[in-house]
Ligand code: ADP
Ligand code: ASP
């Protein structure tokens with residue numbers, strides 16, 4: 001008997017009708033002769049509504065209580081799905097993250113999974129149950145409820161697949177798989193049949209929210225092969241797995257876009273050891289995650305440093321920097337910022353062995369009269385910052401330039 005872990009995201013369980021559909025699908029999978037674990041998200045929009053409620057009662061909600069609140073979203077879905085399956089004549093049981101043995105560290109709202117004690121899940125499966133597990137949540141060593149960061153049900157499913165040594169792990173969502181770009185932005189984007197962990201990871205962390213990036217990291221570390229496919233049809237999806245030699249023949253696998261970015265420039269920074277450290281220490285101590293960093297070559301003993309971050313972190317970053325630059329020797333160190341920017345990235349392991357990717361990308365943007373505000377590269381990614389208003393057009397022209405469209 002094969003063990004299958006299926007994860008159903010928010011849209012796939014977004015109404016009671018959809019939950020009934022998922023119930024039928026899960027039951028059918030079991031009746032084909034499999035042991036089935038279903039990991040589910042909160043119904044679409046519920047996590048956002050819970051966050052909004054919290055913001056209405058507190059500007060700075062206690063993180064412990066935030067997790068107690070957020071975990072209720074998934075708890076609603078597991079109960080409804082188990083009820084639906086039982087009503088259909090199946091035998092299902094729902095488990096919260098804690099009941100399923102998901103142990104995490106104590107970092108509320110972004111906890112990491114420490115280990116999964118899957119004995120209870122295994123026993124329920126052995127007993128013929130369909131096991132429905134609340135995604136996105138776990139329990140700290142001292143019994144507090146924790147959550148795993150936005151999109152964290154992907155991580156719950158992949159970690160659970162590793163724990164129960166699943167034969168298959170499927171991430172069922174509202175698109176047919178991983179596309180060469182978000183199909184909502186680039187209508188001629190194509191479904192990718194196979195993608196390496198590294199490419200999926202770069203795409204996820206540069207804005208392709210179809211998978212949570214931490215879940216891909218986990219899958220790579222523990223060798224969990226998984227399929228991203230639709231919960232609404234049975235079309236083959238995208239297999240995410242270890243790189244194979246033929247994969248490098250494709251130079252660009254996909255294009256990602258990330259909105260809601262902001263750019264900060266610290267000008268007139270003394271060009272001496274220790275100043276970059278002071279700037280980024282202040283940012284790190286404020287708990288802010290940053291993305292691209294660019295330092296100019298220095299002139300007359302001063303330089304300037306720019307970086308990007310999510311726009312929601314901008315006010316906090318400016319506060320942290322104001323305090324940090326006060327002590328700088330060059331009295332006219334200045335912090336300026338720009339909102340309304342976004343990032344477009346091209347990703348592909350073939351970039352390691354092919355030249356000209358950056359040139360082709362920048363030419364496509366130039367021909368579309370799109371200005372590049374910042375550039376960064378890694379071994380398998382080239383990314384640019386552009387005006388938010390240009391991001392969709394930029395994604396389309398770059399996607400076309402690499403011949404990715406259908
Ligand atoms: P779920 O609720 O199932 O977790 P998400 O909304 O998190 O679903 O992810 C699915 C969405 O990801 C799609 O509706 C699509 O708009 C978006 N998306 C972004 N980039 C891509 C991509 N490269 N391929 C497929 N979908 C993408
Ligand atoms: N419900 C959580 C979120 O919206 C987790 C998830 O859906 O994966 O981020």
Ligand code: MG
Nearest residue numbers: 009151209210
């Ligand atoms: Mg998701």
